[in-house]
Amino acid sequence: MTITEIRSLDDPRVLAGLWALLEDSVNGGASVGFHPPLGAPANAAYWAGVAEQVKSGATVLLAAGNDDGELxxxxxxxxxxxxxxxxxxxxxxxxxHSAHRRRGLGRRLLAAAEERARALGRTLLVLDTLEGREAVPLYLGAGWIEVGRIPGYTVEADGSRHATVVFYKPL
Structure with missing residues (x-):
């Protein structure tokens, strides 16, 4: 498994891999801002926005690929x-990706993001995640500090509202 920085989303294979990854994550229940099922228009619009952010230097995009080059x-x-x-x-x-979970890849990606942030002179990171999800123990185990919860932060497809947990990590 190799983690690299993606500096452009012009390669159709890279873009297809990102689309597939987001679709798998959303349709598998990940709390990343979308309701399942994730349609192609929403997927395309999201990655087009990310492409602009990456191009402008506002966002760093890191990706993990397996030995076959699949994201x-x-x-x-x-x-x-x-x-x-x-x-x-x-x-x-x-x-x-759901087929690659529970093998430490999430922790490796998080560590790579922290390393890249340090290299860019960033000394404080923040994030949030839906309360009760598997990501909470991941962040705690990686040394992130819980700030608290914001009730009713997300609205799910069924109309229910859920809290988000806010974390920070000094580097």
Whole structure:
């Protein structure tokens, strides 16, 4: 498994891999901002936006590929553009394909994001995740500090509202 930075989403194979990864994650119940089933228009629009963010340098996109070159995981760093925030970034969309979960890949992607953040001079990371999901123990186990919960943060497809858990990690 190799983790690399994707600097452009112009390669159709890379884009197809990212589409498949997001679709697998959303349709498998991951809390990443979409309701299942994830349709092609929403998937395309999301990655088009990410492509622009990557191109502008506002977002760092890291991806894990297996020995066959298939994308099986990804994570993003949204770099704070504000004058008072050049030291911080937000970890977003940590995705691991369902066939590759429970093997430490999520932790490796998180560590790679932290390493890349350090290399960019970022000393504070933040993230949030849906309360009660498997990502909560992952972040705690990786040394992230829970700040608290925001009740009713997400609205699910059935209309129910759920809390998000907010974390930070000084680097």
């Amino acid at each position: 099986v995981g990804t994570v993003q760093l949204a770099l704070c553009p504000k004058q008072n925030g050049p030291h911080r970034a937000e970890v977003q969309k940590l995705l691991v």
